[in-house]
Amino acid sequence: MAQPLVKKDDDRDDEADYSPFLGIEKGAVLQEARVFNDPQLDARRCSQVITKLLYLLNQGETFTKIEATEVFFAVTKLFQSRDTGLRRMVYLMIKELSPSADEVIIVTSSLMKDMNSKTDMYRANAIRVLCRITDGTLLTQIERYLKQAIVDKNPVVASAALVSGIHLLQTNPEIVRRWSNEVQEAVQSRAALVQFHALALLHQIRQNDRLAVSKLVTSLTRGNVRSPLAQCLLIRYTSQVIRESGTNTQTGDRPFYDFLEGCLRHKAEMVIFEAARAITELSGVTSRELTPAITVLQLFLSSSKPVLRFAAVRTLNKVAMTHPMAVTNCNIDMESLISDQNRSIATLAITTLLKTGNESSVDRLMKQITNFMSDIADEFKIVVVEAIRSLCLKFPLKYRALMNFLSNILREEGGFEYKKAIVDSIVILIRDIPDAKESGLLHLCEFIEDCEFTYLSTQILHFLGIEGPKTSDPSKYIRYIYNRVILENATVRASAVSTLAKFGAMVDSLKPRIFVLLRRCLFDSDDEVRDRATLYLNTIGGDGSVVETDKDVKDFLFGSLDIPLVNLETSLKNYEPSEEPFDIDSVPREVKSQPLAEKKAPGKKPTGLGAPPSGPTSTVDAYEKLLSSIPEYASFGKPFKSSAPVELTEAETEYAVNVVKHIFDRHVVFQYNCTNTIPEQLLENVTVIVDASDAEEFSEVSTKPLRSLPYDSPGQTFVAFEKPDGVPAVGKFTNMLKFIVKEVDPTTGETEEDGVEDEYQLEDLEVVAADYVLKVGVSNFRNAWESMGPEFERVDEYGLGPRESLAEAVSAVISLLGLQPCEGTEVVPSNSRSHTCLLSGVFIGNAKVLVRLSFGIDGPKEVAMKLAVRSEDESVSDAIHEIVASG
C-alpha cells in the first residue's frame, strides 16, 4: 500500500534495508495530512497518511500539543468518507491521539452515529473508541446504547461493550454497576468470548460482595462454560472463594475442590494448567489433594512445547518449596530437562531438583550441574548457587562436595553479582557448618589471590579477621593477607592491615611476626594504610613486647559501633570545631524512625527465577539490633523469641500502639511501638505504665521512655521485666500510655512551650505459654521422632469437650501450643472422624520438641485428644502437657 518515499540514502544497501518508511520525517507527514481537508477525499491516500502518522508514533515520535490538535481536527473531517477501511484507521488514530475533553465533544456525535449504525464493525469499534476517550458526563448520555450493545446478537459488538465496561468500571463504577442485568444475560451467551468478557465484568462489579461472588461461582461451576478463557477466570474466582471461606468457617471443607480437579481433565491445556496451579496454591493443601495436579504437570514436563514445559516446571518449583516430597515423583522427568534447549527451563529444573533431592542423590546431581554451569548466563548461575547453598544447609554432611563445587565455580569467569553470590554462600556455610570452616576459609583465601573486585576482597579480608584467629592454625592465613598489602590497591591494602592487626590482637604467638609486617606498612604510599598501621602498632603493642592485648583496646579497635550511623553523622555535622573534643557519648543511641519490616505483608513474592523465599530472619535481626542498641538490655543476652506485634488500640484512634514481646532467658521486654496520629500534637516523655498484679512471677526492672513522639513518625518505648530463669511464666498485664502533650501549630510547625500531662488507656496484654515456643519445622517428622527416642516421651489423654468441628479443635490446640505444624497435617479432611496432627518447635532453653496429636470426635461433637510429646528434656515434655492441661 504505502508507496516507498522518494528519498533514499545512496550509501545504503538497497534490498536488505528496504522500507516504505525510509527517510520519513514528521514535518513532511504533517504537511501531507492536509489531504484530509480536501473537498474530494481520496480514501486510499488518506489511509496511507494515517498509517505514516501511526508509524511515527509507534517509533516513539511525539507530537506537540498543537500538532496533535491539528491532526485531530483534520482526522475528524474524515468521518465524511464512507470508506470502511479509512474509517477503521480513523478510529485507530483517534485512540492514539487520546484527545482532551473539549476535543472529544467534536467527535462524539460522529461516533454516536456509528454506534447506532447497521454495520456491526462500525458499532463495535465506535463503542471502543468512545469509551476510551469519554469522561463521566458523556457516559450517562451513551449509557443506554451501551446496555443495548452488551446484549447485541453480534458477539463482536457485545464483547466491545463488555470490555469497555471493564475499563470504565475503574473510573465510573457507579454507572457500570447499573448494567449488571445485561451483563448477567451476556454471561449466558453462546459466543465463547462474550461469555469470557461478561464473566470478567460481572465478577468485577460484584467483587466486594462476597456472597454474590460465591453464588456466581456456585452456579457457573455446575453449568456449562464454553470458552477456555472463561473457564480459567472461573477457576481463579473459585480459588478466591475457597481462600475466603477457608479462613472464615474453619470447617476444613473444600467444597469446590471437585470442580478444580474436574478441570484437570478439560480439553484445553490452558484450563488444565490453570486448575493444576490453583490446586498447588490452595492454602494448607494436603498431599492427597496435590497428587492429581502434580500428575498432569508431570505430563506437561515431557511436552514438545517449551511454553508448557516452562509453565509446569515453574509451578513444580514453587510446590517444591513447601511440599518437596510431593514433587519427587517428577525427578526423572526433571533430570532430563537439565539438558533442555531453553535455559530458563533447565535452571528451574535444576533448582527444583536441588530442593527435592535427598542426601544420596547430591553427588550425582552435582556432576550434572557442573556440565551445565559452563553454558548458562550469570543470572541463571546465581539462582543455582543460591539453591546449592540451601541444599548444603539442609544436608550439612554433604558440605565437602558442595563446598568443592562452589570453590570450583569461584575460580571460573563471572561477573560481580555472580561472584558475590558464591562468596556469600561460602560465608554462610562457614558460619553454619563448623566442619566447613577451615576449608571454606582457604577457598576464600585462594580467591582473593586473584580477585578483581575490591568490594569482595575487603569483605573477605574483614571476615578472615573475625574467623581466622579462631581456627586451629591461624598462621597459615597470614601469607594470603600480607600478599594483599604487597599487591593490591589502597582500599584493599588498608583492610588487609586491619585484618593483620586482628590476628595480632587475638593470637599472642603471632604477635612478633605481625609487628614486623605492620612496621613494613608504615612506609606505604597511601595515608590511610599508614595511619591504620601506626594506630594498630601503638595500641596493640608499640614497645614490641608480647603482652596479652587489653580488652579495652580490643573493644576500641574491633568492637562494633553500638551507635546508629545516622545519629553519628548528624552529631558530627553539628559539631563545631572548638577546643572541646567531639564526645562520642553525646551521640543519641535511640533509633529515630522505625524501619522494621513488620508492616510488610508476610510471604513477600519471590523475585526472579525461583528465587528463594526471603526468610523471616530480617525482622528478627532488626529486633536484635534494636535491643542490643539499648545498653540496659545488653546484659539480657540474645532474645529467644520476638512475638508478632499485638495491637493494643483499635484502628484509627488518636494514638496507635502495638506491642512486641521479646522473650529472654530471665527477662521479658515489651516493646511498645507508638504512633501519634494527631498533627496538632507533640507527645513527650512517653511511657507505658504496666500493672503486673495479675502476673505474679514477673517483676518490673526498668522502663525506657520515649523522649518525643512527633506526628506520624513511629517511636518505641520499652518496659523490661524479670522472670524466673527458663520457666515459661505466664500472666496478664494492664497498660496505660502516659505522656506530656504539647500543642503544635500544624501550619508553622511551632510547638508551644508548656505541655499537659495526660493518660490513655490501652488494651490488656498477655504473656502465654506459646510465647516460649519457637515455630521450627522438620522436613521428615518420622525420622525426627525416631531419632529423638522415647526417653522423655510423655503421653496423656484429654477431653476437649464439645467443639464446633474437628478442624476447629485442631487449630485451637495448634495456636495454644504455638508449634509449627509439619507435613501439612494442620489440615483436616472434611467429614473425617479422627485426625493426627504433627507439630515441632523449640522450647525456651533451646530444647527441641516434637508433638503428635491424635484427635477423635464422636456423635455430639465431643472431641478427645491424645497428646504424645518427645523432647530433649523431661521438664519440657511436662511443660507442654501443662500448657494443654491449663489451656
Next chain:
Amino acid sequence: MIWGKVKIAHEISRTKFPAKPSNMESCPSVKNILLLDSEGKRVAVKYYCDDWPTNNAKEAFEKSVFSKTQKTNARTEAEIAMFENNIVVYKFVQDLHFFVTGGEVENELILATVLQGFFDAVGLLLRGNVDKKEALENLDLILLCLDEIIDGGIVLETDANVIAGKVASHSLDSGAPLSEQTISQALATAREHLARSLLK
C-alpha cells in the same frame, strides 16, 4: 467545567474502591505486544500498562528482550523466558520477531495463545509472505490486527481466523466491494490466500 467534574468522579472512585490492583490481577492481561525486526528495531509495538512509562524505558526493554532471545530457536514452537519479573513468550519467522509479555503470575499458556493468534493472523493477512518488508508495506493491517487482539490489556480475541477476518473486512486490498463484504466472506478470502501461498 468539564475538567472539574472529571476530577471529582476520579476522587470518588478512588475513595470508594481502594482495592483496585487486586481485581485487575484476576483477569488475564497482556502488558505488551512487540513485533521487532532481525536487528531488534520496531516494526510495530503496543504497550498496555505503565510499567515502561517513557519511550526510552520501552526501547530498553525491547533491546534486552531482543538480545537475550536472539540466539534461541523459536521458529517451530513458541519459546518462553522471564525478564524483570515478566513472562515473555516469543516466536520468530523470517526476519520478524513476535513477542507477547505478561506479568509473572500470568498463565503462560494464555499468553502463548495470544501470541499464536497474533502470529497466525499476521500470516493470514500477509498471505504467507511473512517478512519485514511485507509487514511494513501492510503496516495498517498489522496495526489493526493488534487492535483486534487486545483492548487495553484485556484479551479481545485469540482465534487467528476471526482476527484476520475482522481486519480483512476493512482491507483496501480485498477485491470485493467493501460495503457488502461480510466477515465470513472476508475470512474465506483470507483463508484462500493462505491456502494458495502454502501450495506455492
